Amino acid sequence: MEILVCVKRVPDTAENEIEINSDGNDIERDDLVYSVNEWDNYAVEEAIQIVDKVGGSVTVVTVGDDESEEVLRREMAMGAEKGILLSDDAFEGSDGKGIATALKAAVEKGSYDLIFTGAQADDGAAQVGGMLAAMLDYPYASLVNLIEPGDGKLKVGREIEGGNQEINEIELPCVLSIQTGINEPRYVGIRGIRKVASVEIPTLGASDLGLDAGSVGEGAAKVRRVDYFMPEMGEGAEMLEGSTEEIIDKLIELLKAKGGLK
Amino acid sequence: MAEVFAYIKHEGGVADDSALELLSAAKKIAPGANVTAVVTGNGADIDTVCNAMASAYSAVWKIDNEALAYPNAEVVRKALVNTLAADSIVLLPHDTFGMDLGPGLSIKMNSAFVADLVDVEDSDGAVLKVIRQEFSGQAYTHVTCDISGGAVINVRPGVFAAEEAAATGAVVDKSADAGDLSAKRKYIEIVEAEAGDVDITKAEVLVSVGRGIEDEDNIEIVHDLAKAMGAEVSCSRPIVDAKWLEKARQVGTSGKTVKPKVYMAMGISGSFQHMGGLKGNPFIVAVNKNPKAPIFQVADVGVEADILEFIPELTEKIEEL
């Protein structure tokens, strides 16, 4: 099974407080710690486990800039064999469709049975996988938390509301978006990343992909981010102030009043 | 002006909560437009839903077909592409169904896609300006969308108030337009979530822990606090993904819906999928080291603190009472 996994480099929100810059056109990116989108680690782990079972290889691909290479290497240290970086000024300002357009071109340059994306990334859009599938005319299933390979098809479970699981049969080739919890992504240490440090990662631009620059990037985007802002907070929570002791005393009084202590 | 449609999710003859929320979202997105409900399905259920929707929407399109008995997004997509004009504006809930259907539908209709809309700023029929969130609600964005060639818009559940039922719409049978509904994905069955050993849905007080707990070994301090308070322990999804607590303790749209009197959110950021599982207007206490964490917008009382230090101190004080 040849598997392509799409991965995105995103600010690590567990490590950072997100601040909006003074112009309001972006977040403060200077001191941000970046990592691989949480969902994508599960997708790469799942791909590796499938290949371990049935053979084949895993390729990781990202649309990004030079710095995105580090997330490819991280996923290669997990066990992906190849990495592909899609990078071009023409991709800048792409909306989800622009990103999916670039990924589609990369898919068509290879020969993959199965394509994974994460269920969602930092924009919370959950859009790229479904768009990519529709562009390729492949069947799609989102929020997948179970995969059992079969002959020319897969049995997949989708996690739906209430944690219930919707079981489907899907024909190959197909695109699946992977939900967290499907597996336990393996840990990669510095040593693992060093091992793949010298593996060649090809960089492909719009023309390498046979893409008309007008089909991607800001020009093609029907959806445009205008600015970032923080809304007026309204009332919000009453913040308890003072020493820890004072805060705890106040909190205990409140909990007693609200029936929070038995 | 383009036609505006809301896709109605339903089960067992009952429309989903999103059904009337989409109508009020549609009225902000396309002021003055007639909004049509689209109901797909099979058999008697679909008629019940269509009739209910006709009391709120000015028109209801019914697409009845055996292949639509279960709402497999791949099949529904085909039915919609075959039935709706390409420049239509289609509203879906941004839930596990809308995420499955929306992005691909926008490609097949060659229209724009807006994910997880939380509010509408402005609309002139050609350009729609909306509000979204990024980074799990840590930043808001204004987004413009060219809807002149149609759009698929996924609307966040629970943010638009349900529109009052005040119409007498006609039900139009569009089943004959559905066309070829063959698909390469086949629905098999639903496997219900395991019940588990605990039932957090009945707890009056929940001490709920999120990724801020940092390490499996620290979960113990949460159990200690819950014990001191006479509460049950619940959690956010990452804690279950990491297998630090069992799935039956997860609060949220893909976990349990809880209705406690008091909810202690410890190291939880407050994503809408988490908060979606919290009903009945509980008294929410949030403890988080980030003063800008979105949870503080919805909590009643907040404490800016490191839970690893705060929880043991709180437990000790409560035990002394």
Ligand SMILES: Cc1cc2nc3c(=O)[nH]c(=O)nc-3n(C[C@H](O)[C@H](O)[C@H](O)COP(=O)(O)OP(=O)(O)OC[C@H]3O[C@@H](n4cnc5c(N)ncnc54)[C@H](O)[C@@H]3O)c2cc1C
């Ligand atoms: C400076 C800047 C400006 C931007 N301007 C705009 C704008 O004007 N309009 C707009 O709509 N968006 C804009 N974006 C957002 C950007 O185009 C998003 O990357 C795109 O919308 C897809 O990401 P997502 O988070 O929506 O992906 P989702 O659909 O939520 O992600 C799901 C999965 O898709 C895959 N995926 C997503 N992105 C990539 C990628 N880059 N490479 C490989 N796989 C990927 C991953 O597997 C991921 O898990 C901007 C981004 C930046 C950094």
Ligand SMILES: Cc1cc2nc3c(=O)[nH]c(=O)nc-3n(C[C@H](O)[C@H](O)[C@H](O)COP(=O)(O)OP(=O)(O)OC[C@H]3O[C@@H](n4cnc5c(N)ncnc54)[C@H](O)[C@@H]3O)c2cc1C
């Ligand atoms: C389809 C779908 C369904 C989902 N369903 C659910 C669901 O049912 N339930 C659910 O919870 N999530 C669900 N999610 C995931 C959801 O989007 C969020 O990713 C998740 O809720 C985040 O959990 P969290 O708040 O614990 O983690 P984070 O968002 O990482 O937040 C951790 C918080 O802890 C704070 N913190 C860190 N360290 C400390 C410390 N030492 N002391 C105090 N504070 C600290 C941080 O400031 C941060 O605010 C779903 C996602 C999808 C796509």
